[in-house]
Amino acid sequence: MHPVLGLFQSEQSEDFSLRFRTVHLDFSCFIKAFLLILLSALIVAPCPAKKITEKQLKFNLVFGGQILKLDPNGSLLNLGDSLQIETIRFYVFGIELLQNTRSVWKEANSFHLLDGSVASSLTLPLQIENNLSFNRLRFVIGIDSAVNSSGAMGGDLDPTKGMYWTWDNGYINVKLEGRSALCKTKDQQFQFHLGGYRKEVNTAMVLEFPSSANSDMSIEVDIKAFFSKLDLSKTNQIMSPGKEAVLLSQYFAQCIRFQ
Amino acid sequence: MKIHLFLFFLFSFGLVAWIESKNLVFIKPKEWPTPVYDFSKNPLSNARIELGRALFYDPILSRNNQVSCANCHLSFTAFTHVDHALSHGIEDRVGTRNSPVLINLAWNKSFMWDGSINHLDMQALAPISHPSELDEKIENVVLKLRKSQIYPKLFFNAFADSSISGEYTLKAISQFLLTLVSANSRYDSMVRKQISFVGQEINGYRIFKQNCNSCHVEPLFTNQSFENNGLAMDSNLKDLGRMKITNRSADSLKFKVPTLRNIEFSQPYMHDGRFKKLRQVIKHYASGIQKGPTLSGQLNQKIDITPDEQADLIAFLLTLSDKTFLFDPKHGYPKHILSKN
Numbered sequence: 001m002h003p004v005l006g007l008f009q010s011e012q013s014e015d016f017s018l019r020f021r022t023v024h025l026d027f028s029c030f031i032k033a034f035l036l037i038l039l040s041a042l043i044v045a046p047c048p049a050k051k052i053t054e055k056q057l058k059f060n061l062v063f064g065g066q067i068l069k070l071d072p073n074g075s076l077l078n079l080g081d082s083l084q085i086e087t088i089r090f091y092v093f094g095i096e097l098l099q100n101t102r103s104v105w106k107e108a109n110s111f112h113l114l115d116g117s118v119a120s121s122l123t124l125p126l127q128i129e130n131n132l133s134f135n136r137l138r139f140v141i142g143i144d145s146a147v148n149s150s151g152a153m154g155g156d157l158d159p160t161k162g163m164y165w166t167w168d169n170g171y172i173n174v175k176l177e178g179r180s181a182l183c184k185t186k187d188q189q190f191q192f193h194l195g196g197y198r199k200e201v202n203t204a205m206v207l208e209f210p211s212s213a214n215s216d217m218s219i220e221v222d223i224k225a226f227f228s229k230l231d232l233s234k235t236n237q238i239m240s241p242g243k244e245a246v247l248l249s250q251y252f253a254q255c256i257r258f259q
Numbered sequence: 260m261k262i263h264l265f266l267f268f269l270f271s272f273g274l275v276a277w278i279e280s281k282n283l284v285f286i287k288p289k290e291w292p293t294p295v296y297d298f299s300k301n302p303l304s305n306a307r308i309e310l311g312r313a314l315f316y317d318p319i320l321s322r323n324n325q326v327s328c329a330n331c332h333l334s335f336t337a338f339t340h341v342d343h344a345l346s347h348g349i350e351d352r353v354g355t356r357n358s359p360v361l362i363n364l365a366w367n368k369s370f371m372w373d374g375s376i377n378h379l380d381m382q383a384l385a386p387i388s389h390p391s392e393l394d395e396k397i398e399n400v401v402l403k404l405r406k407s408q409i410y411p412k413l414f415f416n417a418f419a420d421s422s423i424s425g426e427y428t429l430k431a432i433s434q435f436l437l438t439l440v441s442a443n444s445r446y447d448s449m450v451r452k453q454i455s456f457v458g459q460e461i462n463g464y465r466i467f468k469q470n471c472n473s474c475h476v477e478p479l480f481t482n483q484s485f486e487n488n489g490l491a492m493d494s495n496l497k498d499l500g501r502m503k504i505t506n507r508s509a510d511s512l513k514f515k516v517p518t519l520r521n522i523e524f525s526q527p528y529m530h531d532g533r534f535k536k537l538r539q540v541i542k543h544y545a546s547g548i549q550k551g552p553t554l555s556g557q558l559n560q561k562i563d564i565t566p567d568e569q570a571d572l573i574a575f576l577l578t579l580s581d582k583t584f585l586f587d588p589k590h591g592y593p594k595h596i597l598s599k600n
Contacts, residue, residue: 151300151380152429159384160398160425166384168375168504198505242506 051130057095057137057217059114059122060259061088064224070117082181083227088116089163090174090252091143091156093204095126097134097211104134111143113156113163128213137211141253142173142204148197168240170197173204174252176223182232190232194249196241203241203249209258218259225255283308285365288442290450291478294365296379296437301430303437306417311435312589313413313596314428319403320383321349321393328386328393328432331358334590337521338362338439344532348392355496357532360525362441362518362584368483372514372530373501379436380429397425404428409596441520441584442478449578450478456578462568463575470544470562471572474516474555480579485513486555489548493531500530511553523580537576541569 061068063079068088070077076084092112097105105128115121143157148170152159163172174194183190196203211217229251238244283303287294301307314320318327331346332338338361340346346358356372370376376385386392387400404410404423414423417431448454456464467475476482485501492498492512501510514530528534534543544562548554564572584590 149377151297151378152426152433154424154426158425159381159429160401162398164381164384166381166388166397169377169381169384200506 052127053130055126055128057124057126059219059221061116062220062222068116072117076179085178087175087177090114090141093140093143096138098136098138099134105132111156113161132213135210135212136208138208140204140206143171144204145197145202170195180232183236185236190236191239192248193239194245196245201241201246203245205249205253207253207256220257220259222255226251295368296365301433303434307431307434308438310413310417311431312593314432315435316592317597320387320395320400322395323349326393332361335585337525339525341526344527349394352391354391355498356530361436361439362520363479365437366479373504374485374515375504379433383429383432401425401428441581443583444581445578459571459574460578463571466564466568466572467575473557475519480519481516485515487512487553489554489558490529491549496531509553513553519576520579521581523577537573541572
């Protein structure tokens, strides 16, 4: 009999009691699994391992062509016309390589939090097989709805990363914060926390670019395009899912170009 | 080279077998639906459940280290805040809704009165961060846990990883909440044919099946939908319920259908706790329904039951009390862990 961890187990009554039981591996199962693993090891071992090359996918944050280096301590960076930027953080998710429309490579656990104040976060090393031919690169800005509904996750998706909404829950895909004289708010701040995963207000943006194994994979994110589409005197605090968040996420996606 | 590979497989298999053997399997009560919670992503173990229990009862989760989850979710009262229409949290700040019971959460598709939370793991973040509840940041909780005397060891035992993360903290809390299964009420004994209902209970069950169980579906006693049950909107709270999440006017004044299990102990009732007594609740359905554009279709027709029948219905509702659940020592304060703090 299985060890019982239920609390009110009784043989006489049929009360609901067997609430949990420990997983029990019997010996024959152990032997079978062992032989299976051994067999697969012998089959796999003689095959020449596929050679893997590391290819870097670089994100360059710029403002009108000028490279942005944000201060990790949060001091503001002047961009002219009284516009100052403090935070640029966003998720890159589901990196994939395609040959025409056919997917030839997908990154495992492809979740990356990119932070304008952490230079190392902007270069993503991809482990790709040698001689893989592909002509397109695809990734998502933001976290898709399936992952948003999958419970607690770690690494860059850990809710302690400051990119998670707790009340109407879900990931913040893009965070842009700073100041502008145009904002009639406390300390002239603007705050854009863009997210939302439900169907009508989904803000995850799929992007696709021509690419190849021979060329560098460099992505430019020019946030000037984002601010040029906005009237900061009217739109300066978007921090919940909705139509505005969808529109602003599109503006952000339009800042992204393959170099 | 091959011998290394062999030893590696032997070792890793041994490790997997060892870890596996410490995991628990969640067995659902017979005839109940399959749980919604995906246990494969958070396999149950005694160490994780106990860690979650400690976190649930530990005020370390609040900004001033004085309020815990259990302040509003007491085990003896079906894990809700009895006597308070609107639950209060840190520094006695009052929230806007009545705290829900924590029962059979493994079957919940969404959480909160308005369904704003999509997964049990993420649920705890809401009260932890709410300014009227625990008013703390999860980042800070994790820092405090890392510095504590007891938690690094408990996390290591639970997850075989010395780092304490937000993910592990939330998964452990989920594990404790998943153990809060109530399935041993008098009603359950009747279903299992161990006992028979008597007197008023028989008639009450008949009335229930005629009038209530299209929303309060057995055996969980909720269909988990969002409905406007004809309560007039409180003019101060102006709570629009589900509409705040979906932005659809069709969802105005809709709230999640709550379970009725242990209803005897979970007063007050409704999302804003406006009714203290069960008979007020029944009276509302019998004669207090406010018509409106989003009123539940199930309530268009008047529920015409006499005062005697209302009393019988209450007699049936009392059969949903599960004392083995309410007084289960494994649900209580984990003195053996937290007294060492």
